[in-house]
Amino acid sequence: MKIAPPSCEKCFEDYKDALNELQDVVKLYKTAPNEPKNQKRVIRTFELTHELALKTIAEYFKKQGRIQPFSGSRDATVEAFNEELIDDGKGWLEMIIERIKFNPLYTEDFQGEFAENIAKTYIKLLENFERKLKNKLD
Template identity: 55%
Template sequence: MKNIPITCEKCFLDFQEALEELHEMVISVKGTEIDERNQKRIIRSFEITHELALKTMGEYFRKMGRKLPDGPRDTTVEAFNEDLIDDGKTWLDMIIERIKYGPLYPENPQKNLAQNVTQKYIRLFLNFERKMKGLME
């Protein structure tokens, strides 16, 4: 079976679809207490959106003829340096929070992560989408 090369444009379209789904979820829970079921849905959607954002950044660097950064932290730092994203510290916080959400930590940060997605991270994704849209045109 032949592998189809992934393009920056395709990654960006996938990111936009995931972001739209996440944004709809965030809007639907705005102003309410987020129950456990919705927390899980928001976090799952957030993780997909974040992965696709990182993949889009990496493919953008490849398209520019640059070496791909190693790992999510380096990709985030490089994207901040290239002005693809704003608020680099909060983007790095996303990575840390995703790690803490994993099975290595005994605490349950689910509620805190869902709140951060709805209050902070969604804005960063929307800003990234706006900047990438400008670069793709």
């Protein structure tokens, strides 16, 4: 039995749920930013949220009749920027680069820096994406 892929709207709902969770985790993180457990939780929740953003972007383009296989997250990000789904293409590309650089084998110093970037910068980019896509879908 073949299962139909989720719709753009379903992907967007899943994304919004993950973003809400990330917002809650970032609030907790800000109470104890040097706690490795909080840093790891921020990073894990961010990664899920970012993946759902990318999936939502792909489904949005399918809905628009522009089905194109993206060769990776960078292509999807560039296309989303061109379509004005995101307003800071450079910031989104930096998110991707940091995700690539982040590896559980890196030192806790990088983990702390990555968590801090998520809490200060990347969450705002994800919130802007939510706002822009909501306007496009309404």
